[in-house]
Amino acid sequence: MPDDLYLMNVSLNFALLEYLVGAVLYAVSASWKKNLFLFARCFLFLGFLSHTVSMGFRWIRAGHAPLTNTHESMVFLAWSIVLLYLVFERVYRLRELGLWISLFALSVLAYATSFDKTIHPIMPALQSNWLVFHVMFCMLGYGSFAIAFITSLGTLFLQRTKRKGNLLQQLDFLSYKAIVFGFFFLALGIITGAVWGNRSWGRYWGWDSKETWALITWFIYGLYLHLRATRKWRAVSLAWVSVIGFLSVVFTYLGVNYLLSGLHSYA
Amino acid sequence: MQRLLRFLASDGFGLTLLLLITLILMIAALLKPETAWQYIYISPFFFLLWVFLSISLLCALFFRFRFRFKSLGSILTHACVVLILIGGAVSAFFGERGFIELEEGQSSDLFYDDADRTHALPFEIALKDFSIDYYPGQPYIKEFRSTVELREGNQLLRTGKIEVNGPLKEKGYLLYQSGYDEENPRKTLLEVVRDPGVPIVYTGFVLLILGLSFVFFVKPNLRNHAG
Numbered sequence: 001m002p003d004d005l006y007l008m009n010v011s012l013n014f015a016l017l018e019y020l021v022g023a024v025l026y027a028v029s030a031s032w033k034k035n036l037f038l039f040a041r042c043f044l045f046l047g048f049l050s051h052t053v054s055m056g057f058r059w060i061r062a063g064h065a066p067l068t069n070t071h072e073s074m075v076f077l078a079w080s081i082v083l084l085y086l087v088f089e090r091v092y093r094l095r096e097l098g099l100w101i102s103l104f105a106l107s108v109l110a111y112a113t114s115f116d117k118t119i120h121p122i123m124p125a126l127q128s129n130w131l132v133f134h135v136m137f138c139m140l141g142y143g144s145f146a147i148a149f150i151t152s153l154g155t156l157f158l159q160r161t162k163r164k165g166n167l168l169q170q171l172d173f174l175s176y177k178a179i180v181f182g183f184f185f186l187a188l189g190i191i192t193g194a195v196w197g198n199r200s201w202g203r204y205w206g207w208d209s210k211e212t213w214a215l216i217t218w219f220i221y222g223l224y225l226h227l228r229a230t231r232k233w234r235a236v237s238l239a240w241v242s243v244i245g246f247l248s249v250v251f252t253y254l255g256v257n258y259l260l261s262g263l264h265s266y267a
Numbered sequence: 268m269q270r271l272l273r274f275l276a277s278d279g280f281g282l283t284l285l286l287l288i289t290l291i292l293m294i295a296a297l298l299k300p301e302t303a304w305q306y307i308y309i310s311p312f313f314f315l316l317w318v319f320l321s322i323s324l325l326c327a328l329f330f331r332f333r334f335r336f337k338s339l340g341s342i343l344t345h346a347c348v349v350l351i352l353i354g355g356a357v358s359a360f361f362g363e364r365g366f367i368e369l370e371e372g373q374s375s376d377l378f379y380d381d382a383d384r385t386h387a388l389p390f391e392i393a394l395k396d397f398s399i400d401y402y403p404g405q406p407y408i409k410e411f412r413s414t415v416e417l418r419e420g421n422q423l424l425r426t427g428k429i430e431v432n433g434p435l436k437e438k439g440y441l442l443y444q445s446g447y448d449e450e451n452p453r454k455t456l457l458e459v460v461r462d463p464g465v466p467i468v469y470t471g472f473v474l475l476i477l478g479l480s481f482v483f484f485v486k487p488n489l490r491n492h493a494g
Contacts, residue, residue, distance in 0.1 A: 183483075201458060
């Protein structure tokens with residue numbers, strides 16, 4: 001009888017493999033065999049299932065939600081990106097980006113496996129439901145911004161190739177939708193983090209480097225939303241703001257851990 | 268006067284301020300925490316920036332926004348940002364925080380802040396017991412807690428447990444389990460916080476989420492229905 005740790009690793013490797021096959025099929029379906037598109041989506045969905053199963057086994061093994069260190073949060077981030085993309089693909093019929101999104105999710109998941117994977121018992125400060133919601137909402141937010149980043153790069157690329165028109169407007173709209181979700185999730189993430197901080201050490205805001213960067217990121221996307229709604233900026237300029245916003249996301253999530261010190265050193 | 272109000276209420280002014288604050292926060296967040304606190308987070312000019320942002324938002328709310336059902340979410344969201352900023356100012360100016368160190372059997376009604384100033388509590392804390400739980404068979408700490416009695420004069424107010432993530436509240440003061448003395452496992456470190464800004468900020472949080480939900484998820488559907 002294989003134990004849950006073994007099953008966790010096997011299903012994670014399966015997820016990686018299925019995402020890779022999904023990416024290849026998306027590439028093939030985009031370039032010449034259009035009818036392969038369904039298979040591509042199938043493999044992405046299979047990967048998503050394996051990914052979910054793997055997180056489930058980790059949850060069982062650890063006895064707490066697997067959202068307490070960099071490896072776990074990044075696995076959840078990759079999961080959020082795929083989930084959000086699958087929803088987006090259904091609702092907004094965006095097929096052109098399947099390749100890039102599955103490659104992106106694949107890289108995030110592969111990168112996640114490079115971090116310490118051992119399950120440690122969690123320290124007292126981290127034993128809180130607020131923490132679970134905090135990490136979940138932040139990762140869903142970052143995942144939405146990742147999708148907006150890819151659609152915005154698409155916008156900028158299309159503008160270069162002078163193939164403007166319908167697709168460019170569609171990508172711009174998708175970036176906007178993804179940013180709306182990201183902005184909402186990040187607001188929830190920052191707020192649940194503040195409530196957790198107040199429960200844990202009586203301080204809802206302490207200008208810790210990570211929370212300050214999260215606020216900076218939220219403000220950048222806040223500017224995006226205003227520039228779009230009241231200033232009527234054009235798709236290409238907005239795409240640049242979205243790209244800058246995503247750089248800020250990356251810095252908030254990873255840069256702060258490596259370059260700055262603070263409360264969030266464990267995640 | 269009218270021109271000044273129109274300027275303060277303009278989206279250009281508000282957005283420029285937001286951009287300026289974002290840039291200053293970037294600089295602050297890249298500095299060493301001590302330097303950032305000293306020169307930015309507690310400096311008057313940083314406070315003034317937030318005051319200007321609040322003024323800009325309030326002017327926009329009263330003189331530019333049109334009060335219609337459709338704009339309810341937007342009004343709520345922007346009003347909540349002001350509310351949260353007010354709550355933050357209340358915390359910063361009227362809050363108290365500090366630490367108490369107690370050994371089992373000891374009691375105290377004083378705590379000390381960062382600058383080593385003494386603050387008085389309206390009650391006395393007596394430490395009855397301090398204990399640390401470990402994960403079975405492992406050197407990792409699972410939880411640590413102080414069992415305390417709160418007294419006022421000769422009268423016992425209550426007994427209670429203070430755990431990490433489980434503070435004890437009495438007369439507007441919250442007692443947090445902050446740490447313990449590694450050389451003397453009978454000695455606890457409690458953090459004492461009185462923060463009258465919290466209810467204001469939390470109200471802002473809840474309404475902000477409601478406001479954003481309306482802007483992003485209710486309003487777009489309203490428009491579709493109207494035609």
